[in-house]
Amino acid sequence: MSYAKAEQPGKEGAAREADAKVRLAREVVLPPRSRGYVPVQTPFQGNGVITQRHQVYERHRVHVATGTMYCTANQTWWVEVTQTGGTSKRLPKGMVLGHMSAYSGTVAAISREEWASLSPSSATAPDVTDPVEEPHVHTSNVSEGLRP
Numbered sequence: 001m002s003y004a005k006a007e008q009p010g011k012e013g014a015a016r017e018a019d020a021k022v023r024l025a026r027e028v029v030l031p032p033r034s035r036g037y038v039p040v041q042t043p044f045q046g047n048g049v050i051t052q053r054h055q056v057y058e059r060h061r062v063h064v065a066t067g068t069m070y071c072t073a074n075q076t077w078w079v080e081v082t083q084t085g086g087t088s089k090r091l092p093k094g095m096v097l098g099h100m101s102a103y104s105g106t107v108a109a110i111s112r113e114e115w116a117s118l119s120p121s122s123a124t125a126p127d128v129t130d131p132v133e134e135p136h137v138h139t140s141n142v143s144e145g146l147r148p
Contacts (some may be wrong), residue, residue: 024039027091
């Protein structure tokens with residue numbers, strides 16, 4: 001785990017923000033044009049936000065979902081990925097998918113219905129009756145208790 005230097009320009013208070021790599025916990029094979037979950041680990045401990053390593057998308061066309069969570073150091077957890085390429089991708093154990101950084105803000109989950117009720121205009125509100133086309137979610141490699 002590394003710590004940013006507080007004297008960096010534009011990084012006031014950055015010395016308190018930890019940053020750790022998020023690595024695949026085991027080898028995975030992602031089918032073409034699919035969305036699913038992969039097991040990952042990080043040495044990060046506490047409330048954090050995961051961000052994608054840009055090289056993962058540039059090289060493999062795999063997008064890692066950004067999100068916040070509470071992490072327990074070196075414990076396996078699941079992160080959502082979307083593979084946009086036309087061929088299967090084999091990703092090796094230990095591959096860096098992203099980074100986990102300290103996060104102290106408020107985290108809230110909101111449904112489409114709640115989002116629609118908060119929109120200032122019906123023109124910008126999502127249509128909660130319109131089903132959203134989403135790619136198939138592969139959950140065969142996700143523990144039963146963690147499946148959506």
